[in-house]
Every structure is written in C-alpha cells, then in structure tokens.
Amino acid sequence: MDAEQLIRDVVKNVLEKLLGEKSPAFQAxxxxxxxxxxxxxxxGSAAGSGSIPVRKxxxxxxxxxxxxxxxxxxxxxxxxxxxxxxxxxxxxxxxxxxxxxxxxxxxxxxxxxxxxxxxxxxxxxxxxxxxxxxxxxxxxxxxxxxxxxxxxxxxxxxxxxxxxxxxxxxxxxxxxxxxxxxxxxxxxxxxxxxxxxxxxxxxxxxxxxxxxxxxxxxxxxxxxxxxxxxxxxxxxxxxxxxxxxASCVSPLSSQMADKSMIPPSIPDxxxxxxxIDPNLIRNICAMATGQPCSKGQDASGNCANSAVTGAGTGTGGGLGTGTGGNSSGGTSFTKKTVITLANLDEFAAGGINVNNNVILSPLAKDEAVIRGIPITYS
Ligand SMILES: [Zn+2]
CATH class of the missing domain: 2.40.40.20 (Barwin-like endoglucanases)
Structure with a gap:
C-alpha cells in the first residue's frame, strides 16, 4: 500500500467514524x-454502546x-x-x-x-x-x-x-x-x-x-x-x-470574616x-410648561398645586428649621431648601449648612468653594 492510499483510508475511516457518531444522536x-x-x-442519546450520557x-x-x-x-x-x-x-x-x-x-x-x-x-x-x-x-x-x-x-x-x-x-x-x-x-x-x-x-x-x-x-x-x-x-x-x-453554592460563613475589621458603608x-419636595414639584411644573409655576403658592413659597403633589401643602420654613402655615392640604411634609447658583447670594454671608432638609446643587457647591462661602454638614 502506497502512502497516498494510506492517507485515503485514514481519511475515510475518520469520516465514517464522525458520521457514525453524529447521525444516531440526531435520530435518537x-x-x-x-x-x-x-x-x-x-x-440526544448515543445509539449503540450507550456509554455517552443523555445530555440536555x-x-x-x-x-x-x-x-x-x-x-x-x-x-x-x-x-x-x-x-x-x-x-x-x-x-x-x-x-x-x-x-x-x-x-x-x-x-x-x-x-x-x-x-x-x-x-x-x-x-x-x-x-x-x-x-x-x-x-x-x-x-x-x-x-x-x-x-x-x-x-x-x-x-x-x-x-x-x-x-x-x-x-x-x-x-x-x-x-x-x-x-x-x-x-x-x-x-x-x-x-x-x-x-x-x-x-x-x-x-x-x-x-x-x-x-x-x-x-x-x-x-x-x-x-x-x-x-x-x-x-x-x-x-x-x-x-x-x-x-x-447553582443550589450547591452556599454563602461564606460569617465566622470566616472578622466583622470588627469591616468598615461600615458610607451613607452618601x-x-x-x-x-414630595414642593421645590421639586414647582420645578417640574416649570419644566413641563416652560413657565414659572403658575399655581398658587402659600406664604412659605410652597407650591399649592395639591392636585399635582397629591399631598397638599404643609409645614415649611427657612432651611427646614421653622414651621410655616398649614393650608388646606392633607398630609404635611417638611419643606426642603434647594440652593442653586441662582440663590447662592442669600447664603454668602451666613454660610451654608447642609442638613437633611437642604439640597445643595453641585454647581452651587463648586461656586461656594470658589467664593470661600463656608459649607458645613449636619
Ligand atoms: Zn422581560
């Protein structure tokens, strides 16, 4: 047998083997x-020997x-x-x-x-x-x-x-x-x-x-x-x-972690x-209409558009510390003060105290730093 014939035979054998394995799997x-x-x-399940497991x-x-x-x-x-x-x-x-x-x-x-x-x-x-x-x-x-x-x-x-x-x-x-x-x-x-x-x-x-x-x-x-x-x-x-x-995967045992060394997450x-922030509601009114909010506003400047807020107007006050007048609304809420570039001047003298009821916009914060307006957090 010459070399060429040998190669032909080998190729033929391999092809037959491949076809023989493949087709029964699809017919099974x-x-x-x-x-x-x-x-x-x-x-598929392999025909013949049965040694290849059924696989899905x-x-x-x-x-x-x-x-x-x-x-x-x-x-x-x-x-x-x-x-x-x-x-x-x-x-x-x-x-x-x-x-x-x-x-x-x-x-x-x-x-x-x-x-x-x-x-x-x-x-x-x-x-x-x-x-x-x-x-x-x-x-x-x-x-x-x-x-x-x-x-x-x-x-x-x-x-x-x-x-x-x-x-x-x-x-x-x-x-x-x-x-x-x-x-x-x-x-x-x-x-x-x-x-x-x-x-x-x-x-x-x-x-x-x-x-x-x-x-x-x-x-x-x-x-x-x-x-x-x-x-x-x-x-x-x-x-x-x-x-x-993946039900065999169980969580890491808590005893394996030294909890006292794990720092708490930083609340951001x-x-x-x-x-429900009335300032937000008012801004949304303005964004939606392209005009300043035209709904009536109470003495503390809250948007009285209770139809929009679903909350009515409630207590309000400067920097969220005081209380304003109640009006006809139902649920009360604390007024939040939004400090932006536009009203930053009001805080130039006294500085800015950011607490839960104060929202300081990123631009106003940057400008306050540039102008040396002190910012404290509480
Ligand atoms: Zn889907």
Missing amino acids: GERPAPGGPGALGTA DRKIVCGVSVRHIHLCKEDLEILFGKGYELSVLRELYNPGFASKETLTVVGPKLTAIQNVRILGPLRSKTQVELAKTDCIVLGIDAPVRASGDTVGSSSCVLVGPKGAVVLKDGAIRANRHMHLSSVDADYFGIKDNQVVDVRVGGPKGLTFNNVQVRVAPDFKTELHVDTDDGNAADIVNGTMVEIVD GSFTGEA
Whole structure:
C-alpha cells in the first residue's frame, strides 16, 4: 500500500467514524432543539454502546433591558396630550414594541435622566424600570420587583412635551427573569414562576441567581437582565447563557470574616425617599410648561398645586428649621431648601449648612468653594 492510499483510508475511516457518531444522536428519541435562536438545546442519546450520557444543554439567548417606561393611557395623555398614540420605532424580540417617544425621568435630587424610551403597548399602570446605577443618579432606592408589582415601590417624576406626572410609586428595578415559550419550558422541564440560576461564560463570566421563569405560549425564549447585570458579565443582546443548578453554592460563613475589621458603608445621602419636595414639584411644573409655576403658592413659597403633589401643602420654613402655615392640604411634609447658583447670594454671608432638609446643587457647591462661602454638614 502506497502512502497516498494510506492517507485515503485514514481519511475515510475518520469520516465514517464522525458520521457514525453524529447521525444516531440526531435520530435518537429526544427531539432536537425547538426552533428559534432562543433555544439551542441539543439533546440526544448515543445509539449503540450507550456509554455517552443523555445530555440536555439548557442554553438560551440573553437580552439586556435598558431603562424604560411602560405608560397607562391616562399618563400618556397628560404627558403628550389628549388622544395621543405611541408610534412604533421597532418591534421587540418578545411581544411589544419600542416607541419613538421618550421621556425625562426626574428624581428628588433634581437630577434627571433624559431620553428614556417608552415601551408599548399601553398598560393599566405606569411603571419605570431602572438599573441600580440609574437609581443612584436619580437619588431613589427602587426595590427589585417582578414587572407589574409596583405597589409601594419608588417615586419619581416623568416629564413629557405636554406635561409632567408625579408617580407616587412605579419605579422599580426589574428582577432577573426569563421568558420561556411553553414548548421550551416543557423541553427544559421548567415551570412558570420557578426560580433558576443562569451561568454566563467569558472573561467576566458569572452565575446569576434568583432568575424568575415566566412561561407563555407566545413568548420567545430569552433571559432578561438590566444594564448593570449585563455590563457586569459583559453581556450583549444575543449572548448565549446556560440554565444551571447553582443550589450547591452556599454563602461564606460569617465566622470566616472578622466583622470588627469591616468598615461600615458610607451613607452618601443619595436615597432621599419620595418626590414630595414642593421645590421639586414647582420645578417640574416649570419644566413641563416652560413657565414659572403658575399655581398658587402659600406664604412659605410652597407650591399649592395639591392636585399635582397629591399631598397638599404643609409645614415649611427657612432651611427646614421653622414651621410655616398649614393650608388646606392633607398630609404635611417638611419643606426642603434647594440652593442653586441662582440663590447662592442669600447664603454668602451666613454660610451654608447642609442638613437633611437642604439640597445643595453641585454647581452651587463648586461656586461656594470658589467664593470661600463656608459649607458645613449636619
Ligand atoms: Zn422581560
């Protein structure tokens, strides 16, 4: 046998072996992966020897949800005008669409995130979905919730071209969840509302725990994480992840850490609760209308637009220390003083004392330092 014939024989043998291993796996009892890019599971049992174990890859595709807003009809009409309808920018992978319209979200620190996209169709209640980083920018401590579970969640203000809406609650950080088609749920042996773990590969790979499973016939199989989770693991839309069982991973025993040596977290004052600050409400009125707030203001300068605040006007006072007159409103609140470049002169002589009821804008703070106005914190 010459060398050429030997090579032919070897190649033929290898090819036969490869084909012989591959084809029975696809012909064997279990069906191949259900259709769609969301389900690349391969399953099969090797024919013949039975030495290759039955294997179910539980790989699915991941989508990163950027901060977004779901609106109810009533709020849509306040923000965009009576009879307004959202226009479709593009369809989403799962049922729904990204609209062309965006809003500005404002928090109690008067910081804002602009161009937050609205997702359609309309829902029965307005809901704002943020990442933790967004919450820090806005100064709210939004809880981790399943979509739709917004009762008692965080407050913020939405500003649109025709008006503003104060959300008493509705701002959440969406929980990690996956959408599974009913077919894929059966295939993976996973039930609606089950909580699973999902592993991400790669140099920033990690395992996400507490991933809620949501099953519906019209879902396309897809893991949804927010931008903080996505960035932490270097996930982009379309990254493949795998459903795993990480229940064997237990937390580090507390005895192993010398707690007395762990410094406390530094409170940064970012989380200041609900947006009931009358100064904020007044500013939102002005932002929404382009005019100074035209609603009546009481003796202490509070915005008396109780229809907007839902809180009425209450006690107020200079730098939050005194008390002002009560008016017709119901719930009382402490007036917060906002110090900006515009009213910095009022504090030039006496200095600035920043306490829980004083908000000092970053620009005013910089200017105060330049001008040598003393700032104290209490
Ligand atoms: Zn989702």
